[in-house]
Amino acid sequence: xxxxxxxxxxxxxxxxxxxxxxxxxxxxxxxxxxxxxxxxxxxxxxxxxxxxxxxxxxxxxxxxxxxxxxxxxxxxxxxxxxxxxxxxxxxxxxxxxxxxxxxxxxxxxxxxxxxxxxxxxxxxxxxxxxxxxxxxxxxxxxxxxxxxxxxxxxxxxxxxxxxxxxxxxxxxxxxxxxxxxxxxxxxxx
Numbered sequence: 001x002x003x004x005x006x007x008x009x010x011x012x013x014x015x016x017x018x019x020x021x022x023x024x025x026x027x028x029x030x031x032x033x034x035x036x037x038x039x040x041x042x043x044x045x046x047x048x049x050x051x052x053x054x055x056x057x058x059x060x061x062x063x064x065x066x067x068x069x070x071x072x073x074x075x076x077x078x079x080x081x082x083x084x085x086x087x088x089x090x091x092x093x094x095x096x097x098x099x100x101x102x103x104x105x106x107x108x109x110x111x112x113x114x115x116x117x118x119x120x121x122x123x124x125x126x127x128x129x130x131x132x133x134x135x136x137x138x139x140x141x142x143x144x145x146x147x148x149x150x151x152x153x154x155x156x157x158x159x160x161x162x163x164x165x166x167x168x169x170x171x172x173x174x175x176x177x178x179x180x181x182x183x184x185x186x187x188x189x
Contacts, residue, residue, distance in 0.1 A: 002186060005054035005065040010144075010151075014172040015064070018181070018188060027053040027065065039071040040101040044117050047103035055107045062109060062184045066172050068102040070146040077146045086136050086147035087129075090157070094127040098146055102168040106180035114183060116176035120163035122146070127157060 002022040004015055012024055027050035033042050044067075051065025070077035072092060080086035100120040107113045127135075135141075139153045148154030150161070150169045167174040178188055 001058075001061045002181070003054055003058055003061050003063045005050040005063050008171060010170055011066055011172045014167055014170055014174055015177070017174060018178060019186075025054045025058070027051075029053050031067075033076065039069040039076055039099070040103075040117050040119070042076075043067045043069040043101040043103035044105075044115055047105040048113055048115060051105040051107045051113065055111060059111075060109050062181070062186055063107045064172075064177065064181075065105045065107075066103060068100055068145050068168075068171055071099045071101065072096065079143050079145055080147045081142055083136055083142070086142055087132055089147040090124075090127060090132045090135070091129070093124045093146065094132075096124055098122045098124065100146065100169055102171065102173050104173055104177050104180065106177070106184050108184035114180045116173065116180060118163065118165050118168035118173040118176060120161060120165075120169045122150075122161050122169070123159045124157055125159045131157075 004022055004024045005027040007026050029049045046067035047065045051063045055063040077089050080089055101117055103117045105113055105115045139149055141147050141149050148157055165173040165175040182188055
């Protein structure tokens with residue numbers, strides 16, 4: 001059995017591209033940053049912590065944990081939660097580059113963890129206050145790091161995206177996930 005250590009609808013939708021059957025479980029992990037923790041390190045630590053939290057409860061299962069941290073010149077852009085916070089994040093990102101660190105950790109049936117961190121560079125086009133207001137009103141990206149959904153209208157906010165795996169920006173790098181699942185003994189095409 002494969003378990004996704006996340007209740008995220010976005011990650012579940014991505015994983016369904018690979019697997020017909022899996023379960024989801026809430027890891028209940030404290031996601032507060034550690035003092036001085038770099039964004040990529042935070043993503044890696046949290047992905048592994050989520051996977052381990054569920055693996056302890058479900059021994060003998062393959063568990064997938066993932067986390068994403070958005071970095072704007074050293075400032076972490078968490079999920080905004082409110083329209084005001086989303087507007088503030090998108091205003092700060094206007095005309096700039098935001099780096100998204102998306103980590104995936106797979107724990108095999110023996111409890112051995114394997115980890116990958118993907119880096120995606122998102123170059124925002126200059127955004128007017130009206131552009132931002134219209135976007136937030138239409139898509140309501142309040143539960144997304146960086147305040148956008150690239151799989152939806154959010155793509156219109158960018159000049160370009162530079163990455164190795166386009167699914168990483170949505171929340172689960174499927175290319176690495178495939179490799180880690182195969183290494184854990186899960187048969188994939």
